[in-house]
Amino acid sequence: MPAAPTPLTETPSTVLVVEPHTAATASLTTPLERHFPLRRAASAAAAEDMLAAGGVQVVVAEQRLPDRSGLELLAAVRERWPDLLRVLVTPNADVDAVAAGIGRAGLFQYLPRPFHPDNLLLTVTNACRFSRLRREHARVLAQRHPGAVHTGDLTPDPWDRRQRNWCLDAVVRGPDSPLEPICDQLARIAPYDIPVLLTGESGTGKELFARALHESSLRALQPFVAENCGALPDQLLESELFGHRKGAFTGAIADHVGLFEQADGGTVFLDEIGDVSAAFQVKLLRVLQEGEIRPIGSEQRKRVDVRVVAATNKDLEAAMLAGSFRHDLYYRLAGVTLHLPPLRRRPGDLGPICERLLREAARAFGTPLQRLSTEALALLNRYHWPGNVRELRSELQRMVVLSDGGPELGPQLLSARVLARASVADALPAGDATLKERVEALEAGILSETLTRCGWNKSRAATELGLSRVGLRNKLARYGLDLADGDVAKPPVSGDS
Numbered sequence: 001m002p003a004a005p006t007p008l009t010e011t012p013s014t015v016l017v018v019e020p021h022t023a024a025t026a027s028l029t030t031p032l033e034r035h036f037p038l039r040r041a042a043s044a045a046a047a048e049d050m051l052a053a054g055g056v057q058v059v060v061a062e063q064r065l066p067d068r069s070g071l072e073l074l075a076a077v078r079e080r081w082p083d084l085l086r087v088l089v090t091p092n093a094d095v096d097a098v099a100a101g102i103g104r105a106g107l108f109q110y111l112p113r114p115f116h117p118d119n120l121l122l123t124v125t126n127a128c129r130f131s132r133l134r135r136e137h138a139r140v141l142a143q144r145h146p147g148a149v150h151t152g153d154l155t156p157d158p159w160d161r162r163q164r165n166w167c168l169d170a171v172v173r174g175p176d177s178p179l180e181p182i183c184d185q186l187a188r189i190a191p192y193d194i195p196v197l198l199t200g201e202s203g204t205g206k207e208l209f210a211r212a213l214h215e216s217s218l219r220a221l222q223p224f225v226a227e228n229c230g231a232l233p234d235q236l237l238e239s240e241l242f243g244h245r246k247g248a249f250t251g252a253i254a255d256h257v258g259l260f261e262q263a264d265g266g267t268v269f270l271d272e273i274g275d276v277s278a279a280f281q282v283k284l285l286r287v288l289q290e291g292e293i294r295p296i297g298s299e300q301r302k303r304v305d306v307r308v309v310a311a312t313n314k315d316l317e318a319a320m321l322a323g324s325f326r327h328d329l330y331y332r333l334a335g336v337t338l339h340l341p342p343l344r345r346r347p348g349d350l351g352p353i354c355e356r357l358l359r360e361a362a363r364a365f366g367t368p369l370q371r372l373s374t375e376a377l378a379l380l381n382r383y384h385w386p387g388n389v390r391e392l393r394s395e396l397q398r399m400v401v402l403s404d405g406g407p408e409l410g411p412q413l414l415s416a417r418v419l420a421r422a423s424v425a426d427a428l429p430a431g432d433a434t435l436k437e438r439v440e441a442l443e444a445g446i447l448s449e450t451l452t453r454c455g456w457n458k459s460r461a462a463t464e465l466g467l468s469r470v471g472l473r474n475k476l477a478r479y480g481l482d483l484a485d486g487d488v489a490k491p492p493v494s495g496d497s
C-alpha cells in the first residue's frame with residue numbers, strides 16, 4: 001500500500017464529492033475532509049448545480065448515483081467544464097461495464113472498491129497537483145504569447161483529439177502529414193522533464209521541434225539555448241557549455257558563464273550530439289548524472305536545473321554498436337526519441353511549407369506575395385531535397401529574387417540543380433509508365449543535365465548534344481525547361497534565417 005502522500009500546502013484545490021446519502025460503503029469524504037476544502041452532492045443533478053456555481057477543481061463521483069451513473073455525470077462534466085479533473089469510484093463488479101466509457105468521460109483516474117483510504121487520498125492529491133500544474137502551464141503560455149487562445153491540455157488523454165497545441169503552429173505540415181503523430185507525441189511529453197533525442201537528416205526541423213518542445217513546456221518563460229556540439233573542439237565546447245574561470249587556459253581572460261548555467265530553469269539544445277568526442281561524452285554524462293556543472297578552472301560545482309534536448313543526423317544506435325557512442329550517455333539523452341522524416345517522404349507537406357516560405361520571403365525582401373505555378377510545384381515535388389526545408393527555403397528565395405515580380409513563379413525560375421534532378425527522377429522506372437513516356441523522361445533528364453553542366457549556355461549544350469539551337473529550344477519548350485534566350489542559371493541564394 002502506498003505511503004499517505006503529503007497533502008498540498010499551497011492554495012488547496014476544492015474537491016466535490018458526489019455520493020448518495022445512503023451509501024452503504026465507507027463514505028468517500030472521510031479520508032479527504034482533513035486535507036481538502038470539500039463540497040458534497042448526493043445526486044448528479046445536485047452536483048451539476050454546485051459545479052455551475054464555480055470554485056471546484058476536482059470531482060470525485062461514485063458510480064452508483066440515484067439519478068444517473070457516475071460515469072454519465074463525469075462525461076457531462078467533461079463537456080461543460082473540461083478543465084475539471086474527474087475521478088470515478090466503482091464497485092468492483094462494475095469495472096468491466098465502466099471500462100468502455102472511460103474515454104468518453106476523460107477520467108484522471110478510476111478506483112475500484114474496495115480500496116485503501118490512502119489510495120483515495122493519493123489519487124485526489126495527484127489530481128489537485130495536476131490541476132495546479134495545468135493552471136500554471138496555461139498562465140506561463142498566456143504570458144509568453146499574450147492574445148493567443150490556448151486550448152492545450154496536459155491531461156494524458158489519448159481519447160481526446162480536440163485539444164490543439166498552438167506552440168506547434170511553427171511546424172508547418174499538410175493534412176495527414178507524418179509529422180502529425182510526432183507533434184502529438186511532442187505535446188504530450190512537453191510538460192514532463194524527460195530528455196528528448198531528435199533524429200533526422202539536416203534541415204528536417206530538429207531545432208524547430210526542440211524550440212516547440214520548450215515553448216510547450218513549463219520552462220517556456222526561461223531561456224532556450226542551443227549549441228552546435230559538432231562545430232567545436234573539446235575544450236571550447238566544454239567552456240561554451242559549462243563555463244570557465246579567468247586564467248583557466250590560454251586566452252581565458254575573464255570568467256565565462258556556460259550555457260547550462262545561462263539556461264538554468266530552461267532548456268539546453270545540444271545539436272549534432274553524435275559528433276562529440278569520446279572524452280567529451282564522459283564529461284557530459286557526468287553532468288547529466290549529477291545535475292551539476294564545474295566550470296573549467298573552478299573547484300566548485302554548481303547545481304543547474306535544465307532540460308536537455310539533443311539532436312543528431314547520425315545513427316546513434318549504430319554508433320553505439322560500433323563503440324563510438326557510449327550506451328550510458330545514449331540512454332541519458334534518449335528518454336524519448338522522435339525521428340523526423342525527410343521532406344521527400346512528406347510530399348503532402350511541400351505545398352503548405354512553400355506557402356509559408358514564400359510569405360516569409362515576401363516579408364524579408366519587401367516584395368509582393370507570390371505563389372508557385374502548378375508545374376513548378378510538381379517539379380519541386382520530384383526533387384529529392386537532400387538539404388530538406390533549409391534547401392527548399394534557399395530555392396524559393398532564389399526564385400523570388402529572379403522573378404519579374406508577377407504573381408506566379410513558373411518552372412523557368414527553378415535552379416538547374418532542381419530541374420536536372422526532377423527530370424532525371426522522371427526517367428527512373430515508374431511502374432506503369434509507357435516506353436514512350438520513359439524515353440521522353442530520359443531525354444528531359446539528359447537535356448537538363450547537359451544544360452546544367454554547360455551553365456545553361458544553350459549554344460554549347462546544342463553543340464554537345466548534336467542539335468541545332470532551334471532544335472534544342474523546341475525540345476526545352478516541350479519539356480517545360482525553357483529559360484529566356486541567353487539566360488544563365490544564377491547560383492542559389494544561400495542562407496537560412
Ligand SMILES: Nc1ncnc2c1ncn2[C@@H]1O[C@H](COP(=O)(O)OP(=O)(O)OP(=O)(O)O)[C@@H](O)[C@H]1O
Nearest residue numbers: 170171172201202203204205206207208389390497
Ligand atoms: N515543418 C517545418 N515548417 C516550417 N519551417 C520548417 C519546417 N521544418 C524545418 N523548417 C525550417 O527549416 C530550417 C531548418 O530547420 P532546423 O534548423 O530546425 O533543421 P535541423 O534538422 O535542426 O537542421 P541541422 O541538422 O542542419 O541542424 C529552419 O529555418 C526551420 O525553421
